[in-house]
Amino acid sequence: xxxxxxxxxxxxxxxxxxxxxxxxxxxxxxxxxxxxxxxxxxxxxxxxxxxxxxxxxxxxxxxxxxxxxxxxxxxxxxxxxxxxxxxxxxxxxxxxxxxxxxxxxxxxxxxxxxxxxxxxxxxxxxxxxxxxxxxxxxxxxxxxxxxxxxxxxxxxxxxxxxxxxxxxxxxxxxxxxxxxxxxxxxxxxxxxxxxxxxxxxxxxxxxxxxxxxxxxxxxxxxxxxxxxxxxxxxxxxxxxxxxxxxxxxxxxxxxxxxxxxxxxxxxxxxxxxxxxxxxxxxxxxxxxxxxxxxxxxxxxxxxxxxxx
Amino acid sequence: xxxxxxxxxxxxxxxxxxxxxxxxxxxxxxxxxxxxxxxxxxxxxxxxxxxxxxxxxxxxxxxxxxxxxxxxxxxxxxxxxxxxxxxxxxxxxxxxxxxxxxxxxxxxxxxxxxxxxxxxxxxxxxxxxxxxxxxxxxxxxxxxxxxxxxxxxxxxxxxxxxxxxxxxxxxxxxxxxxxxxxxxxxxxxxxxxxxxxxxxxxxxxxxxxxxxxxxxxxxxxxxxxxxxxxxxxxxxxxxxxxxxxxxxxxxxxxxxxxxxxxxxxxxxxxxxxxxxxxxxxxxxxxxxxxxxxxxxxxxxxxxxxxxxxxxxxxxxxxxxxxxxxxxxxxxxxxxxxxxxxxxxxxxxxxxxxxxxxxxxxxxxxxxxxxxxxxxxxxxxxx
Numbered sequence: 001x002x003x004x005x006x007x008x009x010x011x012x013x014x015x016x017x018x019x020x021x022x023x024x025x026x027x028x029x030x031x032x033x034x035x036x037x038x039x040x041x042x043x044x045x046x047x048x049x050x051x052x053x054x055x056x057x058x059x060x061x062x063x064x065x066x067x068x069x070x071x072x073x074x075x076x077x078x079x080x081x082x083x084x085x086x087x088x089x090x091x092x093x094x095x096x097x098x099x100x101x102x103x104x105x106x107x108x109x110x111x112x113x114x115x116x117x118x119x120x121x122x123x124x125x126x127x128x129x130x131x132x133x134x135x136x137x138x139x140x141x142x143x144x145x146x147x148x149x150x151x152x153x154x155x156x157x158x159x160x161x162x163x164x165x166x167x168x169x170x171x172x173x174x175x176x177x178x179x180x181x182x183x184x185x186x187x188x189x190x191x192x193x194x195x196x197x198x199x200x201x202x203x204x205x206x207x208x209x210x211x212x213x214x215x216x217x218x219x220x221x222x223x224x225x226x227x228x229x230x231x232x233x234x235x236x237x238x239x240x241x242x243x244x245x246x247x248x249x250x251x252x253x254x255x256x257x258x259x260x261x262x263x264x265x266x267x268x269x270x271x272x273x274x275x276x277x278x279x280x281x282x283x284x285x286x287x288x289x290x291x292x293x294x295x296x297x298x299x300x301x302x303x304x305x306x307x308x
Numbered sequence: 309x310x311x312x313x314x315x316x317x318x319x320x321x322x323x324x325x326x327x328x329x330x331x332x333x334x335x336x337x338x339x340x341x342x343x344x345x346x347x348x349x350x351x352x353x354x355x356x357x358x359x360x361x362x363x364x365x366x367x368x369x370x371x372x373x374x375x376x377x378x379x380x381x382x383x384x385x386x387x388x389x390x391x392x393x394x395x396x397x398x399x400x401x402x403x404x405x406x407x408x409x410x411x412x413x414x415x416x417x418x419x420x421x422x423x424x425x426x427x428x429x430x431x432x433x434x435x436x437x438x439x440x441x442x443x444x445x446x447x448x449x450x451x452x453x454x455x456x457x458x459x460x461x462x463x464x465x466x467x468x469x470x471x472x473x474x475x476x477x478x479x480x481x482x483x484x485x486x487x488x489x490x491x492x493x494x495x496x497x498x499x500x501x502x503x504x505x506x507x508x509x510x511x512x513x514x515x516x517x518x519x520x521x522x523x524x525x526x527x528x529x530x531x532x533x534x535x536x537x538x539x540x541x542x543x544x545x546x547x548x549x550x551x552x553x554x555x556x557x558x559x560x561x562x563x564x565x566x567x568x569x570x571x572x573x574x575x576x577x578x579x580x581x582x583x584x585x586x587x588x589x590x591x592x593x594x595x596x597x598x599x600x601x602x603x604x605x606x607x608x609x610x611x612x613x614x615x616x617x618x619x620x621x622x623x624x625x626x627x628x629x630x631x632x633x634x635x636x637x638x639x640x641x642x643x644x645x646x647x648x649x650x651x652x653x654x655x656x657x658x659x660x661x662x663x664x665x666x667x668x669x670x671x672x673x674x675x676x677x678x679x680x681x682x683x684x685x686x687x688x689x690x
Binding site: 043045101104105108109110111112113114115117118119120121122124125128129238241242245246249278280281283284287288290291294295296298 | 365371373448451452455456457459460461463464465467468469471472475476478479590591594597598601631634635637638639640641642644645646649
């Protein structure tokens with residue numbers, strides 16, 4: 001299969017595919033971070049995670065329309081405002097959902113799964129009623145468009161770089177929050193032993209609500225970032241949900257580093273295979289490999305050593 | 309409750325079965341025309357899946373989000389046989405390669421793939437309908453339960469498997485019919501399955517098979533195995549410490565669930581006349597769980613009613629108010645989980661059953677009262 005390409009062409013192909021893989025990697029990391037908090041730390045299965053991302057994307061879409069309409073002078077930077085808004089809107093909805101739904105179900109994780117699936121159906125229908133069934137695209141500021149030529153055969157899109165930078169930034173922020181702040185310590189304490197955490201004076205209910213909210217907020221920011229590389233439809237969230245869960249489980253649910261490592265391996269494998277096989281077969285092979293490895297090593301790549 | 313009675317059925321279970329039998333074999337066929345009856349037959353095929361879920365999820369505590377995989381495998385095994393029968397060289401002589409299924413010809417495949425060959429035989433296909441999904445379930449079960457993967461992780465991985473199979477079927481268009489699935493199925497051993505008469509007969513076959521599965525599932529639940537399953541669901545470690553190999557029980561019940569789902573899938577293909585990936589993937593698999601949850605995850609009959617009612621509601625509402633249907637379905641998920649986790653059967657047990665029992669007692673008391681009153685008389689007479 002390599003015969004028809006020259007050496008330098010092959011190098012360029014691998015570099016470009018590798019870079020496409022890096023963008024996919026950033027996308028996976030963004031998707032998985034919110035879930036790593038909600039599922040990895042809290043152990044709640046949020047099947048509506050994709051819908052929270054889509055909410056962020058729609059918020060971005062609305063913000064871009066608002067800026068274009070009323071303050072076109074600041075259009076270049078609307079994106080940053082949109083991300084903050086996406087975080088706030090998705091986060092608030094997340095806290096509301098935690099209050100109304102999730103907190104009744106902490107002892108029944110499988111039921112959470114069904115209830116949040118129901119929630120995702122409702123959200124999808126709301127998006128469809130409000131924004132229409134068609135996909136919407138966001139007008140991207142000029143400076144993010146275009147691509148950066150590195151050599152005469154390799155060039156990289158700027159929006160891809162932007163998403164990558166964003167992924168790194170949010171990962172660092174989540175890491176600091178979870179492992180360097182007192183809030184993060186509380187979250188981990190509550191997830192490891194709810195009763196004891198309550199006994200030493202941690203307000204477990206508030207911690208849960210905040211954790212869930214922040215996880216959803218991060219999902220919203222991820223959705224906001226996605227608007228730069230694709231369009232948004234009411235059912236787009238469902239496309240991501242399996243990938244996202246697999247990334248988190250494959251990485252080892254409670255490990256942030258594991259999540260990032262698994263996002264890296266899955267995305268690279270998929271994008272390199274995509275070049276040689278059809279897109280769907282690449283996806284099938286990647287998912288099969290992941291499921292296969294999970295069957296052999298159910299605790300994932302990086303497992304915390306815990307006594308149960 | 310189980311220990312109280314050594315009979316195979318308690319009288320209330322027997323009454324429940326009789327009512328369901330009356331509904332399926334008398335009321336529906338008499339009250340509906342062939343088209344509507346066929347529709348109900350389709351709903352009942354989901355009842356098979358729900359039965360399997362009652363065993364896996366309700367009794368065993370294993371939530372599989374991949375029942376669509378087994379439903380689909382069963383359906384595809386049946387569809388492959390029917391498709392081959394429909395693709396005789398005479399019927400397909402306009403194709404560039406006559407004698408192969410039409411979608412293969414459209415995808416420039418000139419020879420029947422080797423793994424399609426055995427499906428020329430009806431016996432093989434019928435065996436495959438049961439064995440192929442059980443084989444898959446066995447592999448998944450061995451791999452997961454031996455390593456003590458359960459609960460949430462199992463659910464997520466089975467969901468991923470459903471996603472993989474859908475992508476695979478859609479991607480391998482030439483071998484599987486792609487998105488459209490395997491369509492235009494006509495005859496079963498020369499017997500036209502599209503006529504009204506055939507539809508009615510298939511409906512009854514479906515109903516009989518469903519009752520067979522209910523009996524098997526009831527037997528499993530009543531046996532010692534069923535009790536171990538329930539013990540395992542509630543306190544897995546204790547069962548393990550008592551010396552039972554927990555994994556084997558889980559594997560067995562998962563395989564049984566797969567076999568039920570697969571029989572449902574095959575009957576679905578026969579009654580509906582096609583099979584497509586839209587009955588395999590993530591969304592249908594979760595919907596199958598909701599049939600079981602609405603009916604009652606602990607009740608075999610409840611699950612069948614759940615499959616019937618949810619599907620009936622789906623057909624009715626999605627035609628009348630397509631916008632509202634998703635809201636309704638979503639709300640149903642949430643309500644079932646929050647308000648009545650044991651589904652309709654649970655509601656029945658809690659609210660209706662005591663009243664029925666009280667009523668029955670009242671009647672039987674009347675019967676009892678008479679001899680009691682007559683007793684003193686008898687005594688006096690003696």
